Amino acid sequence: MGHLEAGHLEYYLPDGRVLLGDASFRVADGAVVALVGANGAGKTTLLRLLAGELQPHGGTVSVSGGLGVMPQFVGSVRDERTVRDLLVSVSQPRIREAAKEVDAAEEKILTVDDEAAQMAYAQALSDWAEARGYEAETVWDMCTMAALGVPYEKAQWREVRTLSGGEQKRLVLEALLRGPDEVLLLDEPDNYLDVPGKRWLEEKLKETRKTVLFVSHDRELLSRAAEKIVSVEPSAAGSDVWVHGGGFATYHDARKERFARFEELLRRWQEEHARLKALVLRMRQQAANSPDMANRYHAMQTRF
Template identity: 75%
Template sequence: MLPDGRTLFSGVSFRVGDGAVVALVGANGAGKTTLMKIIAGDLEPVEGSVSRSGGLGVMRQFVGSVRDESTVRDLLVSVAPPRIQTAALEMDAAELQMMEHDDEKTQMRYAQAIADWGDAHGYDAEVIWDVCTMKAIGLPYERAQYREVRTLSGGEQKRLVLEALLRGPDEVLLLDEPDNYLDVPGKQWLEERLASTRKTVLLISHDRELLATAANRIVTIEGG
């Protein structure tokens, strides 16, 4: 149900089996992104329910067209598991406080934030992110992390997030138009990665070749 009271879709029912790659297709405005947001838990369905098991990684449709001042690190943190997101936010807050105060309490907070980053496997994530930034933009994470995402091309933004999700710990991935902005080699790379991944993937795409080569099953959503 949309804010204006129109019903976008109803009677949707499907299951994505363990390790399957399932594509969600439909015309522009059919409700694919909305359905994905419901599955991701960003939106509440008016009726019905979603059940899933395993950690969930989500690539939202805006990746590829980031225009704000967020950094590569921010983007990688935003697609990381919740415990890493929480630890990263606390580290940022503690660092900021360190710049303003240099008292013992602030130093303790900072030391704790660093310890928590380790406990949340933040350093392990940074090792993976280093591979991701090398593959996507040819820079080590140490140098790439402060770069603004808007200085990356659309294809580089997509590739970076896809690398992070496909190499990351989440077992279930939701990908909203992952192939948009990718060039031909980028699409081929994605096709190969989707064919070989052991993760469970639900993806939205308009690309016939990607659908033909990578999807085990196709779910069509018809608007109205």
Template identity: 65%
Template sequence: MGHLDIASVSHWLPDGRPLLHEVSLRVGDGAKVALIGPNGTGKTTLVRMVSGDELVREGTVSGSGSLGVMRQFIGSIRDETTVRELLLSVAPPAIRDAGLEVDRTELLMMERESEQDQMDYAQALVDWGDVGGYDWETGADVVTMAALGVPYEKAQWRTVATLSGGEQKRLVLEALLRGPQDVLVLDEPDNYLDVPGKRWLEEQLVASPKTVLFVSHDRELLDHVATRIATLEPGRVGSSLWVHPGRFATYQQAREDRNARLEEALRRWDEEHAKLKALVIMYRQKAAYNSDMAARLQAAETRLARFVEAGPP
């Protein structure tokens, strides 16, 4: 059981440029929600805010259940990262921390061979067992066999850099889909996957009881998996989010209807804008030779200023 709730989140880039404008999205228990939009509209940034990689300064991100995250760029982690470290990085925090502590103390023990180092390593192994590390390794074996056809025992020391983009994605996906997390956030999980890989992902996501928010450009994946479609649309004050409460099959029509409505609203806004401007000009001319008109001129100017400030739809 798990859900995500993004409420009125706004975000600015370091140079002050607005990126996200009052974005709200709820991903209900078991829902599969797609996040789409042109490149640069802030999909990855929003995902990073949900995963805690990026600070949420305005608005809130909340939810229930444990969270698993697939970041957009797996290969961009440091070059010597091993398969073991990659799998630990997407494991529940207790497993991840205990596993990294085993690696750290083991390295120190091999380098220095002091008694304290040996004791620290022994303690790390006890803690590893306590958090369920050995069960996790059994699961990791299933994951590496499925993704790479290699048992975990052998695969764990390979560097991620020696895997293809597709293998990297598959590895993380196998781990997350088989993992205990209730909520998954996946940033372009189908990128680099071949066609059978994409179809596999589709089937897994449809069959999974997990709550999933995923970024994708793949029409078929959207079509078969997404129960709702959230679109980031670029705008003057940052991208805003429009949620289509149905599947991709009805998305195109809903979008056209919405655009037609927006165009109509914009046309009316332009008309009203022109009217208010004409009013100001008229009162300005009258006020020039009739001081009684000053108050009316000011009222018209205030109205116009407020209207422009509220902005077009």
């Protein structure tokens, strides 16, 4: 069981620009929802706010069920992290902590191999077992077999930058989809995937029982995998976030209707404004001849 909710989120960029003015939406238990919008609209920032990586300047985030996150950079890793580092980084916090302890203890034993270092290493391994690290490694073995065709034992020390973009994505997707977290945030999971890879992802998103919010620019994936669309529209007063309750097939019409509705509201407002302006002009002329009209004229001016 899991869910995700953003309530009136506000976020300002370091230069003071409003990126999100008032973003609210909910992803219900088991729903697969897409987050769409133009480049720079604020999708990645919104996911980082939901993941707790950034703090909002206003509003609330609520998540139930563990949260698993695939950042947008997966696929273009260029640093020295290994397959094991990558798999650890998308694991639950207790696994991440225990892995850090094992790394530190191993480093120590390689430099000062005294009794204290050996004790610390034994403790780290015991904590790894306690955190169910060995069970995680069994799952990672299935992931490396599926994504890279090699067992975890062989794949774990390989540098991620030697994997293709699609292999990096597939590896992290395998880990998150097979992992224990109930809520997944996926930032452009299909980027770098070839056509069979995209079809695979589509199937996985359709069959998973997890709660998923994913960002994509791919129309086909969006129309096949998303039940609902959260749309981020950039505007001068901060991006506007609205929810289309149907799939991507009806999203464009809903968006057009929404803009048409706004245009209609704007047209009505302009008509009303023009009517009031004409009224004020008439009153101004009459006020010149009557003190009673002068008071009504001043009251009317405040409506602008």
